[in-house]
Amino acid sequence: MLPHFSKIQRFIIRWKSRSLGPDIDSIITVLSVLIYMGKSDKKEDNMDKQLGIAKHILYDRLKLGGIASFVLERVIVEVGEFIDDEAKYIRAREKAFDEFVQNIQLYSFALDMLEGEENASKLEMLRSVIQKSYDETYSLKKESKRILQVQESRFLH
Numbered sequence: 001m002l003p004h005f006s007k008i009q010r011f012i013i014r015w016k017s018r019s020l021g022p023d024i025d026s027i028i029t030v031l032s033v034l035i036y037m038g039k040s041d042k043k044e045d046n047m048d049k050q051l052g053i054a055k056h057i058l059y060d061r062l063k064l065g066g067i068a069s070f071v072l073e074r075v076i077v078e079v080g081e082f083i084d085d086e087a088k089y090i091r092a093r094e095k096a097f098d099e100f101v102q103n104i105q106l107y108s109f110a111l112d113m114l115e116g117e118e119n120a121s122k123l124e125m126l127r128s129v130i131q132k133s134y135d136e137t138y139s140l141k142k143e144s145k146r147i148l149q150v151q152e153s154r155f156l157h
Contacts, residue, residue, distance in 0.1 A: 003076055004080065005076070005077055005080065010077050013070075013073045013074055013077050014074065014077070016070050016073075017070045017071065017073070017074040020067065020070065020071070024067070024071060026099045026102075026103065026106060027058075027071060027106070027109070028071055028074050028075055028078065029078075029092055029095055029096050029099055030096045030099055030100070030106050030109050030110070031054045031057070031058070031071075031075045031109060031113070032075050032078035032079050032082065032092060032096075033089070033092050033093050033096040034050070034054070034096075034109060034110055034113040034114065035047055035050040035051055035054055035075065035079050035113070036079055036082045036083075036089055037093070037114070037122055037126075038050040038113055038114055038119055038122065046118075047079065050113060051075075051076070051079075053112065053113055054072070054075060054113065055072055057109060057112055057113070058071055058072055058075075078092070097126075097129055097130065097133060098133075100126075100130045100133075101130060101133040101134060101137060104130075107130065110123065110126055111123070114126070
């Protein structure tokens, strides 16, 4: 069962983690979404398992233990808000997908969090969404590609 924080506790947790930087904010968003995504059939016991994995990942990857505890508290607050408001989860999920495209190294969190047969479909869905975003972001339109080919041929010859 996820810990429940009062409004004041949530405010204090947000205040403590407010200036950790954009990279840590990305990690918070990604882990929160992955924990919530990892739940199966609305079972919160699986979320506890996912939270344990997230805790292990944070303490392993963030070398400063104090930061890891702040980040973990913030992740728990975010997941609790997702439980209360599904729309907030959907907005955060879109932001997390953008974070994956901007920093593909964050995908390693998904690989660690969503391993196993029970999460294979979720991981595949995530992979396909990221792949599609990459294809859209980093591919040239037909006209632009043709112009680039003409410029390259003139430059090389």
